[in-house]
Amino acid sequence: MDSISIDEILGITRGELLQGERDLKIKNVKIDSRKIQNGDLYIPIIGEKNNGHEYIEQAFLNGGSVSLTQEKDRPFPEKMTVILVESTLEAMKALASFNRHRYQLPVIAITGSSGKTTTKDLVASVLAQKYTTLKTEGNFNNEYGIPQTLFNLGPEHEMAVIEMGMDHLGDISKSIRSVDPDIGVITNIGLCHIERLKTQENIFLAKKEILQTLKNDGMALVNGDDGFLKKLKEEKNSYQVQTFGINDQQSIKALEYVSNSSGLQMLVEWEGKKENYSFGFPGVHNVYNCLVAIWLGHFYKMTQPEIQKGLDAFVPSGNRMNIFSIGKIKVINDAYNANPDAMKASLDVLETVGADYGRRIAVLGDMLEMGDFGPAAHYEIGEYARKKADVLIGVGDLGKEICRGYGQNRNDVYHVANADAAGACLRKIIASEDIVLIKASRGMGLEKVLDYIEGGNK
Template sequence: MESISIDEILHITRGELLQGKRSMAITNVAIDSRKIKNNDLYVPIIGETNNGHDYISQAFLNGSKVCLTEEKNRSFPAAMAVIYVTSTLAAMKALAGFNRQRYKIPVIAITGSSGKTTTKDLVAAVLSQKYHTLKTEGNFNNEYGIPQTLFNLTADHQLAVIEMGMDHPGEISKSIQLVEPDISVITNVGLSHIERLKTQENIYQAKKEILETLTSEGIAYVNGDDEFLKKIKTEQTSFQVRTFGLQGDHTVKALNYTSSQAGLQINVKWANRNGDFTFKYPGKHNVYNCLVAIGLGYFYEMTHSEIQKGLDAFVPSGNRMDIFTIGQIKVINDSYNANPDAMRASLDVLGTLGNGYQRKIAVLGDMLEMGEYGPAAHLEVGSYAKDKADILIGVGKLGRLICQGYENAGLVYQVSDALSAGACLKEIVRPQDIILIKASRGIGLERVIDFIKEGGR
């Protein structure tokens, strides 16, 4: 981020300088006092369990010389410039929006019930082959993280790819005004967070918030095979609608594909172009992810070779479809999060990659925030695993329903938590096994990997 002066901060946030010199300036913004760098503006956020104002002195010691506050009756380091605002969160958003508007570059926003992070990483990997591209890192896809991503924009960037998460109505709306995307992508509408949103229609409406700021020149780029998203094409909109998919008439379409241990081979049609692409990760769900990246690559005038190099350069984010070997054991660590669609997709990958291994083991845990849909969804996942796994380890309270749905199609173990799952695996794992690890983040199933290392020796 290019520097912003105290005067500019005061103007943008409508703040009041409580102490310090107007001649000072900042070169970045941080909300974590432990990650402060010199010349960072510290923004203390008041959360459910922590009040960032308690760490202002620590931020100063770590290098911050300027901070915001919405609490006047505090003692501040004497050498620190302090700006009072009515809401530190609102002020941070205003500053992020200001930084976004400094740079007139194309911005792509991405959301969806499944695959949004993989799609974001794929799109960024492709576009980076031709353009200096900023992308959302880690889980900075919420009301607090999106502004921090926008602060990383500089004059060197030519494109930005911003991921937008959602777990309640209105969440995307809170940030979309800052992002102001030129293209908004929705990967699909599933059952994630249905406990809070109650129906898939409500999830659909919440995802559509990503389209709110699109102008007549803006593009909604949506999954045309999705039963909900295909409706957007028939709705009266002020923006353009483009679709991707496998069935029907789409802007970018997979005419055919094969999924094997070697990954994907996809024949893609975009406008008057037709090309064959490869991707090292198998699964039908990855066809959709690739279509977004390929379509946007073509849209931004990239060559077939550049797009393919981007697909080859893709690296999954932590605990998402991380495929590796421990001794003679293959591990598919997809433990970052889970919903029914993602569970089925991961089981498909296990089924495909498992053909060259002695036994296919699925370690599947609770899918959280499913509400009244939870029991049926877990039973269905268990049933789907019948043809994909030789051994099932069900983890957690709802994991028992996965076991029940599996109906003893193979060996079944039911355990209470991740550590118990690890202990179970350590006892049964053998060379030439392939293991899938999948559950909601709250189950902490990635801890199973250490037990696999011990059992695989």
């Protein structure tokens, strides 16, 4: 980001200078005192577990010359410039909005029940072939992380791709005015967060918040095969609605696709033109992810070879559909998170890639935050896994329901309590040429199973 003066900060945050110099320039903004560097502004956030105000002195010692505060009566380092604001969180959002709006560039915001991170990474990979592109890194997709991404926006950037997650109605609304996207993408409406939101209609409404600030020339790019999202075309909105999918009439459509162990081959139609694309990861869910990236590539005047180069350059984020080998054992590590749609998509990949291997082993753990839908949803996953996997290891309390759906009385199904037990079980039964899928909600920590495959955790 370009530097910001103290006077600008005071104006943006409606703050009051408690102490220190006005004649300073801020180079960046941080909320983690451990990451503060010389010239940074420290914003102490009050969270559920920690109060960032307790680390103002540490931020100063690390080089932070300026800090915000909403707690006026704290002792501050004598040589530190301190600005009092009503809410440090709201001040951070205001500063993030300021930084976003001083650069004239397209901003694309992406959400959805599943696939949003992969789609974000794919879109950024494609656009980066022609434009200097900023994207959300890691899990910085919430009310605290989104501003930090926007602070990384600088004059060198020509595109920004922002991922937006949510847990409750209103979560996306808290950040959408700072992001102020030109295009809002919604990948799908599934059962993720159903425990809190109770109905898919509420999930739809929560995801739809990403479209709240679109202007008359703004664009909603949504999954036209999704029963909720396709209704957007029937609504009277100020923005345009474009759709992607494999069924019916779409703005961009995969007319044909083949999914096999080498990935995807697709025939795509866009504005009456037909083009062939390939992608190194199999599964129909990736067809949808690719269609978003291809549409955006074309929208921003990219050629088919440029778009294909971006698809080829895609690298999945950690623990997301990472396919690799450990000796003669193939591993599909998709342990970052899970919901019913994503679980089925991963099992489809296991079936496809597993065609070239021995036994297909599915290590499936609890899908959390499912509420009353949990038992039935896990049982259904077990039934689905029966068609896709030769061996099942169900992990956790709801893993019992996965095993029940798979068939409890079979000798190729195992139920264990946790990730370590799953790893120990897998080590006993795994053999050369097997392929293993690891999939569960993040809270299950199922990536630990990898240690047992590698032999590093005995």
